[in-house]
Amino acid sequence: MTEISEVVGLIDGLLSDPSVPKNIKRALEEAKERLLSDEELSVKVSAAVYSIESVSEDVNMPSHARMQMWSIISALETMKK
Secondary structure, three states: OHHHHHHHHHHHHHHOOOOOOHHHHHHHHHHHHHHOOOOOHHHHHHHHHHHHHOOOOOOOOOHHHHHHHHHHHHHHHHHHO
16 A cells, blocks of 8 residues: 555654644654554545544644645545445
8 A cells, every 4th residue: 555655754743843733743653643543544544634624723832743634635536445
């Protein structure tokens, strides 16, 4: 699953960004764990999207991180089909 590994790479980039708040990193970690799980693709993608969307409008998030999160959500949404 190269698509999954690409998204995990994007998530890792945000996780290593010191400007991203801890609550957002927790949601990203949860999304990453779901994507790396053995669940059915549609289940893990939906769970990851849910985790990320839950914090995507956080006012403390830097704008560059918000843009990256939207890119991650968009990539995940294309995998659902």
